Amino acid sequence: MSDRMPDPQELVRFLARHQGLMQAYAYAIVNDLHLMEDVVQETSLFVAERWAQLPPEHAAAERWLKGVLRRKSLEALREKPGDHLHLDEAALARLDEAFDEPEPDRAQRVAALRHCLDHLAGRARSVLEARHVEGEGCERIAARIGRPVATVYTILKRARQALADCVERRLARAGARP
Amino acid sequence: MSDEIDALILARQAGALSVEEHRRLERLLRDDPAATRRLAYWSRQAVDLRLLLGASAHADRGRRRRAALAAAASVALAAAAALVALMVWPEGDGVTTPSLEQVLAAAPPAPPAEAEPPFVAGAALTLADGSVITREDDARLRRLPAAAGDLLALDDGRIACDVRARAADAPLLVRTPQLELRVVGTRFSVAVSGGTTRVAVEEGAVTLHSARGDRVGRVQAGQWRSVDGRGHDSYGHLGDLGLLRPWDGATPAGSWRTLFDASMPRVLARMRGAVHAEIARPDGLLGALGTVPSSQNSAWSVFELTTRRAGHFLVHPETRLSLVLLQPPPAGDVVLLVLVLNDERGRFVTNLFHHLRPAGRGWNVGGIRVGDCFVGPDGDRSVAELTGMRCVSVIGVVFGPRSREMRLGWLRVADALRASL
Numbered sequence: 001m002s003d004r005m006p007d008p009q010e011l012v013r014f015l016a017r018h019q020g021l022m023q024a025y026a027y028a029i030v031n032d033l034h035l036m037e038d039v040v041q042e043t044s045l046f047v048a049e050r051w052a053q054l055p056p057e058h059a060a061a062e063r064w065l066k067g068v069l070r071r072k073s074l075e076a077l078r079e080k081p082g083d084h085l086h087l088d089e090a091a092l093a094r095l096d097e098a099f100d101e102p103e104p105d106r107a108q109r110v111a112a113l114r115h116c117l118d119h120l121a122g123r124a125r126s127v128l129e130a131r132h133v134e135g136e137g138c139e140r141i142a143a144r145i146g147r148p149v150a151t152v153y154t155i156l157k158r159a160r161q162a163l164a165d166c167v168e169r170r171l172a173r174a175g176a177r178p
Numbered sequence: 179m180s181d182e183i184d185a186l187i188l189a190r191q192a193g194a195l196s197v198e199e200h201r202r203l204e205r206l207l208r209d210d211p212a213a214t215r216r217l218a219y220w221s222r223q224a225v226d227l228r229l230l231l232g233a234s235a236h237a238d239r240g241r242r243r244r245a246a247l248a249a250a251a252s253v254a255l256a257a258a259a260a261l262v263a264l265m266v267w268p269e270g271d272g273v274t275t276p277s278l279e280q281v282l283a284a285a286p287p288a289p290p291a292e293a294e295p296p297f298v299a300g301a302a303l304t305l306a307d308g309s310v311i312t313r314e315d316d317a318r319l320r321r322l323p324a325a326a327g328d329l330l331a332l333d334d335g336r337i338a339c340d341v342r343a344r345a346a347d348a349p350l351l352v353r354t355p356q357l358e359l360r361v362v363g364t365r366f367s368v369a370v371s372g373g374t375t376r377v378a379v380e381e382g383a384v385t386l387h388s389a390r391g392d393r394v395g396r397v398q399a400g401q402w403r404s405v406d407g408r409g410h411d412s413y414g415h416l417g418d419l420g421l422l423r424p425w426d427g428a429t430p431a432g433s434w435r436t437l438f439d440a441s442m443p444r445v446l447a448r449m450r451g452a453v454h455a456e457i458a459r460p461d462g463l464l465g466a467l468g469t470v471p472s473s474q475n476s477a478w479s480v481f482e483l484t485t486r487r488a489g490h491f492l493v494h495p496e497t498r499l500s501l502v503l504l505q506p507p508p509a510g511d512v513v514l515l516v517l518v519l520n521d522e523r524g525r526f527v528t529n530l531f532h533h534l535r536p537a538g539r540g541w542n543v544g545g546i547r548v549g550d551c552f553v554g555p556d557g558d559r560s561v562a563e564l565t566g567m568r569c570v571s572v573i574g575v576v577f578g579p580r581s582r583e584m585r586l587g588w589l590r591v592a593d594a595l596r597a598s599l
Binding site: 020024025028033036085087088090091094095097101103109110113114117129132133138149152153157160161163 | 188
């Protein structure tokens with residue numbers, strides 16, 4: 001427990017600024033959106049409790065935060081019942097480096113994805129919602145829509161690739177404007 | 179190569195990766211920096227999709243939910259009014275709506291703040307193995323002698339159980355008038371009301387037996403099951419009971435919105451099994467109130483209110499919130515009250531924050547002035563600008579990092595927001 005409590009505004013600002021990083025980094029490790037949210041929540045609490053230990057310098061603070069996220073993610077995976085395929089230490093170390101690189105045009109990227117999603121309808125959208133919002137397994141989605149599970153995988157893959165292409169095209173167009 | 183990397187990562191995120199493919203992806207992640215960059219890219223896309231799709235999905239569900247609640251409210255109006263009257267804490271220093279006063283006038287005199295019934299006393303039962311059984315204030319729970327394990331009898335009300343893993347021959351048994359639950363380690367709640375037992379399981383699984391000892395079934399994590407005295411059985415996924423979430427995925431005003439958009443679906447999903455009151459006021463306000471224990475050591479107390487028809491609240495900086503915590507937050511905790519305000523079209527307006535410092539009269543955190551709240555770091559309006567702002571819904575979250583079972587008793591709606599319907 002730290003000897004000083006965080007100023008709430010300062011804490012909120014820090015967590016808000018790093019929310020995207022925390023979620024994406026934790027998800028890359030645990031590969032489960034619900035578990036990711038638990039990890040982010042536990043990490044937020046840890047940050048609040050250990051506020052005094054947070055390095056003041058930005059890059060060091062992010063390294064510290066990723067260290068906490070990684071530890072909390074691995075703890076969460078250990079507690080998760082069943083057999084799961086986890087990334088090994090070396091792969092995780094590489095992943096750390098990838099998340100050191102800042103994400104360019106974050107706000108534009110989210111806005112572009114929102115626009116692209118507006119044009120995604122029908123089965124692809126409902127499958128994406130089932131998987132990414134409700135966290136449903138592909139087998140269950142397949143049973144619900146009455147299609148083979150391989151079809152669900154294909155729908156998910158194509159929809160996400162189409163959205164990624166749409167986002168890149170939109171960002172490229174925006175970047176090309178004077 | 180990059181096509182292969184993308185295919186493997188997308189398959190992993192769809193849960194479709196074989197062991198061999200996992201090993202291949204792991205090798206690529208170790209040896210090829212492009213692979214980890216792609217994993218970062220697709221992970222960011224996945225969480226963004228959750229955020230953006232979640233906001234619109236919850237808006238749809240909220241509309242369906244409101245329609246259902248409106249129908250139920252017309253039938254249960256009298257009962258709901260009595261419930262609201264009991265829950266709203268009368269106090270003389272705020273603005274009250276006439277409709278609420280009418281309700282209060284018909285209610286028994288409310289006790290002073292000091293007489294707030296403490297939730298803690300006698301409410302939490304810790305078993306020898308460290309399992310914790312928490313009961314609601316009005317739950318009738320008895321502990322009975324058991325040959326092996328523990329035996330509890332729940333006659334009425336609701337309990338929440340956090341049961342440590344234990345041997346199959348020494349289970350925790352929870353006996354209700356309709357069912358007997360056998361538990362060997364899980365988190366779940368049981369509610370007995372009106373001749374019905376409802377079981378909601380957050381983690382693990384609970385086996386159900388009839389009063390005669392016949393096996394009725396099993397409730398898995400994320401499911402609920404309800405059995406009445408005549409053997410009528412209903413069940414479903416906790417996710418089927420979407421709570422009010424009227425915004426429609428419009429552009430967020432700041433990253434605090436992003437933060438809460440990302441966390442609220444999960445919080446609300448947990449709340450579905452923990453709602454301890456639904457509100458249906460005669461003046462058209464609907465809402466729900468619940469406590470959401472987190473996975474380890476925190477709790478989100480959440481309430482949500484919305485208008486049933488085309489009405490709105492008027493926000494004024496001089497209005498006050500009176501908050502009743504039914505349990506003191508641990509010393510030194512940072513407890514934030516967060517109000518998420520949405521406009522008439524369900525679009526996000528802003529978040530208001532207040533650092534709660536419970537003091538004085540019991541746990542009644544009275545008299546928080548809206549004008550003293552602070553707007554989120556990326557909020558685009560000042561509190562003063564909110565004067566007269568029309569809002570159709572408010573989501574409030576009390577967040578205490580170490581408050582496992584902190585409960586929000588009630589927010590004085592009438593003092594906080596004036597309904598204009």
